[in-house]
Amino acid sequence: MRALPDWLAPLGAIAGATILAGFFLLLLGADPAAALRALARGAFGDAVALENTLIRTGPLVLVGLGMALAFRCGVWNIGGEGQLYAGALAATAAAVGTGFALPASVALPLILLSGLAAGAAWGAVAGVLKVSRGVSEVLSTLMLNFIAILAVAWAVGGPLQETAATYPQSGAFPAAARLPLMPGTHRLHAGLACALLLPPLLWLFLFRSAAGLRLRAVGLAPRVARYAGISPGRETLRVLVLSGSLAGLAGAIEVAGVTGRLFQNLSPGYGFTAIAVALLARLHPLGVLPAALFFAALASGSGAMQRSAGVPSVTVQVIEAGVILLSAGFALAKRES
Amino acid sequence: MDPLLVALLLSTLRLATPLGLAALGELVAERAGVLNIGIEGMMLAGAFAAFACAAPSGSALLGVLAGAAAGLALAALFALFAIQRRADPIVCGTALNIFALGATGTAYRVLLPPGLVPETAPQVAELLPGVHPFVLLALLLALAIAGFLRGTRPGLALRAAGERAEAAHAQGVPVLAVRWGATLFGGACAGLAGASLVLWISDSFVEGMTSGRGFIALALVLFGRFRAGRILAGALLFGFASALQFRLQAIGLEIPYNLLLMTPYVLTLVVLAVWSGRGTAPADLARPFAPRS
Numbered sequence: 257m258r259a260l261p262d263w264l265a266p267l268g269a270i271a272g273a274t275i276l277a278g279f280f281l282l283l284l285g286a287d288p289a290a291a292l293r294a295l296a297r298g299a300f301g302d303a304v305a306l307e308n309t310l311i312r313t314g315p316l317v318l319v320g321l322g323m324a325l326a327f328r329c330g331v332w333n334i335g336g337e338g339q340l341y342a343g344a345l346a347a348t349a350a351a352v353g354t355g356f357a358l359p360a361s362v363a364l365p366l367i368l369l370s371g372l373a374a375g376a377a378w379g380a381v382a383g384v385l386k387v388s389r390g391v392s393e394v395l396s397t398l399m400l401n402f403i404a405i406l407a408v409a410w411a412v413g414g415p416l417q418e419t420a421a422t423y424p425q426s427g428a429f430p431a432a433a434r435l436p437l438m439p440g441t442h443r444l445h446a447g448l449a450c451a452l453l454l455p456p457l458l459w460l461f462l463f464r465s466a467a468g469l470r471l472r473a474v475g476l477a478p479r480v481a482r483y484a485g486i487s488p489g490r491e492t493l494r495v496l497v498l499s500g501s502l503a504g505l506a507g508a509i510e511v512a513g514v515t516g517r518l519f520q521n522l523s524p525g526y527g528f529t530a531i532a533v534a535l536l537a538r539l540h541p542l543g544v545l546p547a548a549l550f551f552a553a554l555a556s557g558s559g560a561m562q563r564s565a566g567v568p569s570v571t572v573q574v575i576e577a578g579v580i581l582l583s584a585g586f587a588l589a590k591r592e593s
Numbered sequence: 594m595d596p597l598l599v600a601l602l603l604s605t606l607r608l609a610t611p612l613g614l615a616a617l618g619e620l621v622a623e624r625a626g627v628l629n630i631g632i633e634g635m636m637l638a639g640a641f642a643a644f645a646c647a648a649p650s651g652s653a654l655l656g657v658l659a660g661a662a663a664g665l666a667l668a669a670l671f672a673l674f675a676i677q678r679r680a681d682p683i684v685c686g687t688a689l690n691i692f693a694l695g696a697t698g699t700a701y702r703v704l705l706p707p708g709l710v711p712e713t714a715p716q717v718a719e720l721l722p723g724v725h726p727f728v729l730l731a732l733l734l735a736l737a738i739a740g741f742l743r744g745t746r747p748g749l750a751l752r753a754a755g756e757r758a759e760a761a762h763a764q765g766v767p768v769l770a771v772r773w774g775a776t777l778f779g780g781a782c783a784g785l786a787g788a789s790l791v792l793w794i795s796d797s798f799v800e801g802m803t804s805g806r807g808f809i810a811l812a813l814v815l816f817g818r819f820r821a822g823r824i825l826a827g828a829l830l831f832g833f834a835s836a837l838q839f840r841l842q843a844i845g846l847e848i849p850y851n852l853l854l855m856t857p858y859v860l861t862l863v864v865l866a867v868w869s870g871r872g873t874a875p876a877d878l879a880r881p882f883a884p885r886s
Contacts, residue, residue, distance in 0.1 A: 280696070284703045332683045391865045394630060394683055395815070398808045402858040410851035531687055568702040570800070573695025580688035581670075584680040 266536050266543070266583060270550065273578025280574055281567060291565040295572075298560020299553035307443050309549070309556040311514055315340065315526045316548035317451035318506035320533030321458050321541055322499030328462065328539050329495040330475040335382060335397025336503045337527025338404035339375040343504025344511045345408050345416075346374030348426050348518040351433045351511075352416050360432040367433060368508045375504015376497045378404060383496035387489040393496065401527070409520045416518060425519035435513035445513035450505070451545070459541040471495055503527065524555060532580045551576065601836055606728055607794055609832025611636070611786040613731045615810035616817070616824045617738055618782020623814055624742060625775035626755035626768075628879035630686030631671050632783040633807025634693030635664040639787025641697040644798035645705060647714040647791070656714060656792050657785065664784020665777050667693060672776045676769060679881035690807075698800045705798075713796040717789075727789045731825065734782070739821040751775060755875035758882040768882050783807065805858070812861040816868065819875070831857055 278288035299309050319336040326333035350370035351363065358366065378400055385391040409424070411417075418427040435445040462468040473481040474491040481488060506526065511518050529551050536550065537543030554576065558569035615632050622629050629635075642663035647656025667689055675685040719725050741748040753761035754771040762768050786806070791798055809831060817824030838853040 280699070284700065286703065334683070334687060385862070385866055389866045391862075392815075395808070395812050395865060396862060398630075398805075399812070399858040399862050402805055402808075403855050403862075406851045406855045406858075410849050413851070414849060528687070528691060531684075532691075535684060568699045570695045570698035570702075573691050574699065575695075577688045577692030577695060580684060580691070581674055581680075584684040584688065585674040585678040 262538065266538065266547070269536065269579050269582035272582045273575050276578045277571065277575045281571065286567050287565065291561050291567040291571075294561040294563075294565040294567075295554070295557035297557070297564075299557035301560075304442070305556065305560070307441060309553050310448060311443055311445075312526075312552035312555050313545075313548045314448045314451045314513075315506040315510055315523070316530055316533050316552055317544055318454065318509070319503045319526055319530035320537065320544045320548050321454055322502035323530050323534035324537060324539045324541060324544055325458065325462065325471065325502075326495050326499040327534055328475045329471045329491055330478065331386075331492050331495050331499075332394045333379065333382070333397055333496060333499050334394055334531065335378065335400050335527070336499070336530045337523060337525065338397065338401035339378045339500040339503035340507040340510070340523055340527050341401075341404040341408050342378040342500075343371035343375040343507030344518055344522055345404070345411055345507075346504070347371035347508035347511050348416055349411070351429055352426060356427070356430045356433060358432065363433045364435065364512065367512050368505060371508020371511075372501045372505045375507065376501035378504065379496040379498075379500020380493065382500075383493035386496075387493050393492075405520075408518065408522065412519055418517075423519075426517045429512060429516045433512060434516055435509065443514070445509075447509035447513040450509065451548070454502070455541045455545050462541060467494075503530075529555070529576060532576050535580055535583050538583070597840075601833075601840055603723070604836040604839065605829060605832040606725070607832070608835045609828040610725075610727050610731050611789045611794070611806060612810050612813060612831055613825050613828035614727070614734065614789065615783045615786035615807060616813040616828060617731065617734050617821060618779035618786075619810055619814050620779075620817075620819060620821060620824055621738060621742075621751070621782075622775045622779035623878055624755045624819065624875055625751045625772045626758055626875055626877045626880065626882070627672075627676065627772050627776050627779075628682045628686075629668070629671055629675075629776060629779055630683060630808075630811060631667065631689030631693075632686075632779065632810060633803055633805065634686075634690040635667045635780045635783035636787035636790070636803045636807045636810075637693045637697055637801070638663040638667050639784030640790045640802055641701060641787075641798055642784070643788035643791045644714050645700070648705075648711045651715050653715045653717045653792050657717065657788050660788025660791075661781045661784045664780040664782070664787065666780075668777050668780020668783075671780070672773050676772050676776065676881070679883060682879050682881075694801060697798075701798060701800060714791050714798075716796060717792045725793065727785075727793055730785070731828075735821040735825045742821075752875070754882075755877055758877045758880065762882070762884055768884065772882070783810075786810070809857055809861060812865060815874075816861075816864050818868070831860065834860055 281288045347367045347370050350366050382393045382396040385396045386393045413424040416426045435447045438444045470486045471491055474488045478488045533547045536547040554572045558572040561567050562569040619632055639660035643656035643660035646659035647653055671685055671689050674680045675682040750766045751771050753766055754768045758768050813824050813827045816827040834856055838856050
């Protein structure tokens, strides 16, 4: 059996996963067609729905790009969720620590850079453990996820809690610490520009720069790369820092652009969905944008599906898992070791 | 003995046993060369199936069997992709974890709407005071696995499939079949571990209730350096740390709850960093095998 052409395989995976999820719903006695219609309406039906979908696309693009780069380098960074939380935590700490008093021209760069740096640091922990102690990055990033999420839960009930101390959440960011909205929209913030600019930039990095070549070389054939004078350890550390900083930036943009404050469950699993995004994009930076849009639509449509078709919103995770399995099982299988 | 100490030890056993069961199953899979990071999902599926079968029927035994079967079924799905199709095991495991979260969440809300099904599941009873079947099961499993791997021909074949798949194949070991079997066994163990959460530790199902126990079990296999006895000892250590954390909280020690909850994850990282070295891992772990005909 010949493998599907490159551009068709992701569509096949989506179709296959949707059909599987449909059967799953039938099995449970729900109406798949009605569920799908409600899902599409909830994702693209009107301006509000569309804005909601685009807002969710942003973090998925950023974290998904980080995953795609790491996977290209043969590094299994499963820690996007933790790196995102670390970024959101540091960004909020920077905003609260300066007393919400800085002008926007200082506050916003500070917030975004803090998030980026914290995400990079969180990735670096896994990188250092891997390179110096041989600890599998799969396990360390999984553990670091829990630690970052719990650190946020602790912070919003402790040092970063709002002054009223009513809820476990940080104080609301003032206007100067919020990303500006795009004119004529309700929720589309300037941070989404990153989601448009970064895929082509990282494409250039990955396929048109020496550093990108080194990264890919380590992923394709670490032993050969070593003969070529490339240190797999250094590339591993680098790519974890890079993908961590992208996720950290996503976390900072989320608090400064979307929610305006930090709280538990800030992310509806963006870090995990990003793995599906990267795989559906076939680890290609330009493919990450449409793949992220697809998963964002699933997530934002799932609420409508639950309300009007009575299908639990978590069902979209079944579709997500199906897409990962089908794109890994039938598309990447030829990428032998 | 001091009743407080007894309570601490009992809760150590309760917290350690599910970890030990899942980690022992994963040990067998990894010794055969299969890295299954989907055991978190298999535990969750086991917990859900145990609740879905035990609560309406009132039979804890049925719950145990259903839990093992659910873990086995998910493991078969994993094997289909990771062994048969030679897809990346990390990707497949991650997908299965997401799948289990979505599928159990959906099924829980659709099949078991509140009110129609009892809120609580029946509990597996103690054999003797202090002797719980799940603890006994974990001990027997550890003994059986250690004996099987060390002293039997099939155990040797399984280890060969994990260490040198190519060479094992040349010796006539059916590598793919062995890896399938080991994966299914590991899935069933994870399912049992999940069932123990519902039928022993908390009497109900909560979405995502495994909360990373499967990942800690994965770490325990490394912690125990691929030996059944050391893995059980590791599970007890983790169980003790968690039990102590709950105790400290009950005493009202001023340590924030969320920071205490971090202990097992930080401990895992520290232990992995100190132990380090992958010298004891099977050489062909996580390497797909394609028999040349």
